[in-house]
Amino acid sequence: MEKNRAYCLYYYVFGDLMNQRGGRDEFVSQGYDTWNKKDAFRTHEGSVDSLHNKAKEKCDFLLREKQAINIVLRRQTEAEDHKYKDRLRVSIIAVRLLLKIGLAFRGHDEWVNSGNRGLYIEVLKAIRVTNENIFNNTLENTPKNNQIISPKIQKDLVQCFVQEVLLSIHQEIGVDVFALLVDESSDVSRKEQLANIRGQGYDRASNMREEFNGLKALILQENDTAFYIHCFAHQLQLVVVVVAKKHDGVSDFFEQISLVVNVVCASCKRKYILRDQARERVQKGLCSGELETGRGLNQETTLVRAGDTRWGSHFNTLTSLVKLFADVLVLLEFVQVDGGSLANRQQASGILAYFKSYEFVFYLYMMYDILRLTGTLSKQLQKKIQTF
Known part of the structure; x- marks a missing residue:
């Protein structure tokens, strides 16, 4: 475009859309510079149905705020943002609930037709039925790539909670x-x-x-x-472990106890026999008056396996053995006869023979008393109010 010439913007932009090229060069490509002809602009503008006015109308439509493409796209984007935030808000509620009560997120089968798609998705399904807007904006009613249910998204949400918890702890501690x-x-x-x-x-x-x-x-x-x-409680545990392992009789005693648990809990059938035998013994004791009734008494129990790193769990094992000793004898006699294999029958025979020895009775009651006392002390050492 040259200086000191007049051009028609409307006709320059929209003239081709009306398939009208005649008479455009003067106000489009060349520019108008015949300034002594004062009626030229009015003639170019023409009547209401002229090409200039039609082009001006199209330009006005384009520049209208409500019909502008960028405005329409922005409004569409804002609507999608609101939907995404609503969807994310429901997901955060589900994550907070599962983290608070310590439940697993994932399921074995998370396909749409699965009866149980995992707690995370199932909680979302439970929440969405309470609100029609949320229902229409979650899971299958949203794009497949924007449902906020993928394993990676679940981990990202959990990590966000981790960062918030750490930030909260850091703010609470401050410089203390x-x-x-x-x-x-x-x-x-x-x-x-x-x-x-x-x-x-x-x-x-x-x-x-x-x-x-x-x-x-x-x-x-x-x-x-x-x-x-x-840790003082751990020091106490180490002392008990070291002393027990250094004594041959005590070490052999706990090896035998571990063997008893393995034999009794080797199969579901043996567990059922032990449970039925204990139930029958309790019923007879209640009928004869040998056992008392009351809250917390005569509860169903089984032999407890001791942990490798928690010496205090050995006390629970001895406690359960003392309560079920008569029932364990019946089960071992059953295995001794119908053990299925020679090794099982020999194990049962060896344990029964050990149960009849003085060493077993002595170590049973001695270690029961020792572990009961050290267990009480260990719990005291782990109390929050304890200071040293």
């Missing part, structure tokens, strides 16, 4: 001192799980107390004023 007690226990898959966060203490395991790569060293790298305190 803090304590962190760290312990671990193995789950059924033999993986170590972190548990029992109470204060900064450690057991004597190398992965906790090691000078260079232990958890203690890693914490001291972040905070050199942290105190290293060996």
